[in-house]
Amino acid sequence: MNIFSRSKVNPPPTSTNYVEGADLPPYGVSTEQGIEHFGAEDTEKAGVGQAHRPHHVDAEAERRVVRKLDWRLPPLVAALYLLAFLDRSNIGNARIAGMTKDLKLGRGNRYTWLLNIFYISYIIFEVFVIMWKIVPPHMWAAFCVLGWGLAATLQATTTTWAGEMACRFFLGFFEAGYGPGIPYLLSFFYLRHELGLRIGLFFSAAPLATTFAGALAYGITSGHAHIASWRLLFLVEGLPTLVMAPIAYFFLPDTPEKARFLTEDEKVIAKARGVRQVGDSVRVGGIDWKDVGLALLDIKCWFTALMYFSCNVSFSSLPVFLPTILEEMGFSAIDSQGLTAPPYFLSFLITIFSTWVADRTQQRGYTIVLLSIIGGVGYVILAATEVVGARYFGVYLAAAGIFPCIANILPWVLNNQGSDTRRGVGIALLNLIGQCGPLLGTNIYPSKDGPRYVKGLSVCAAFMFFNGFLAISLRTLLAWENKKLDQKYGPKGAQGDVIEFGTGIGEENYGANYRYVL
Helix, strand or coil: CCHHHHCCCCCCCCCCCCCCCCCCCCECECHHHHHHCCCHHHHHHHCCCCCCCCCCECHHHHHHHHHHHHHHHHHHHHHHHHHHHHHHHCHHHHHHHHHHHHCCCCCCCHHHHHHHHHHHHHHHCHHHHHHHHHCCHHHHHHHHHHHHHHHHHHHHHCCCHHHHHHHHHHHHHHHCCCHHHHHHHHCCCCCHHHHHHHHHHHHCHHHHHHHHHHHHHHHHHCCCCCCCHHHHHHHHHHHHHHHHHHHHHHHCCCCHHHCCCCCHHHHHHHHHHHHHHHCCCCCCCCCCHHHHHHHHCCHHHHHHHHHHHHHHHHHHHHHHHHHHHHHHCCCCHHHHHHHCHHHHHHHHHHHHHHHHHHHHHCCHHHHHHHHHHHHHHHHHHHHHCCCHHHHHHHHHHHHHHHHHHHHHHHHHHHHCCCCHHHHHHHHHHHHHHHCCHHHHHCCCCCHHHCCCCHHHHHHHHHHHHHHHHHHHHHHHHHHHHHHHHHHHHCCCCCCCCCCECCCCECCCCCCCCCCCCC
8 A cells, every 4th residue: 555665756755864762773673662761750751662762663664564554544534434425325326316306306406405414414513624733633533433324224115305414414414524634643553745646545535436437327227126126226235334333433533643453662753753744642521712813813724615615516516416417328227327437447547546646745725726627627528518529528527637636635735734633634625615615516407408408517617727726726826825934944955853752843834844746
């Protein structure tokens, strides 16, 4: 899973120079050897691996820790997010698999309300993102997974539109507690130049889920089951989520030093990485209310929130309306299910690749601008032509722009806030504003606009180009603020090592060596 280790290109330096210890040898030695160098007072006060002066960590030992994290953490949170996105977006496949007739969704705006109610509850309960800092993450994740798994599975039993509305409300309620908080959780485990790729691996589950949604729906709806195809679809895609709830409880680590798959020596290294980041190793258990206010007043948070809103107009509408768009382009209902898969698989690959490139270059702004243009051009093609082949090519471009854009916006928020509380508030605000985008996105494809849906596609194109404009504007602001920091402190690193244990001063918190990621 560690892409850096499989590449011939050396990753950014990960050697941690900041461990809480007096005269420790380089880490990578046994924990017992490390403890021998503690005085009784230091050990009692700080615990294993903790003291107060910088110390070198062996780079190869640190890479081993990162590889272990890579094999266990991103795959688990991505698998859960894959199920979450599958459970929220499969309603688009169910719609053309018989649900419209059985639940009488043709009356008024019933289908649109099924989409809206999910996002209404999702927006209302966005504040749950801060629970990742207050409640042990393994407990919070298991609670959310179990809740949305039940709601998703019970959709198969509904016989009325009102019953489906209730299921979708609780689906949004529980999913709001999971997906938005995972990038924040990952920031506790990875350094800022490592974070983007790992968020990309997590978020790539969204287009991958949509790929599976199309393939599974194709297989299910092309058969002849004893129950309605759309009910079977909800069962097949909802039950695995219930199985994953106990797995999340027992296997999701709360913090790096509590990860059961790390040795004692590796846990010391993981703590050292935390100290390097924020000047402390304790990061779960409370929030700084002053930082909450400062984050809300920071214009950078509002920039990224508006960017997320712009992307979500398209992001939310494409999976739930694409099967219908393809069907009205002339494909059969069954073929439409299958044809949704290839564009999303391409998006899955680009999501991982683009976040890796942005990590390597530390240029998230330019990456987002390029992806926004690709997505916007795709929507322009979809809106402007009636040629089926060209329109299907536009689907590829749209999918290749939307999902990777969001995967790069998420780490940009975390990279550019200088405390854990401010990073948490930034993510909460991002989702609170950004998740209003789906309320627009799911209402711009009324049935009367078919089969071309020019208005909806044009709106999505406009927002993708607007997203690019916001990205280049934010990058310009960040570059200006970095120049101000250089004038105040001198070039980055000119102050030497300024990290002190217990002070809250680290490479990723505000201080002399802190610079914004462009």
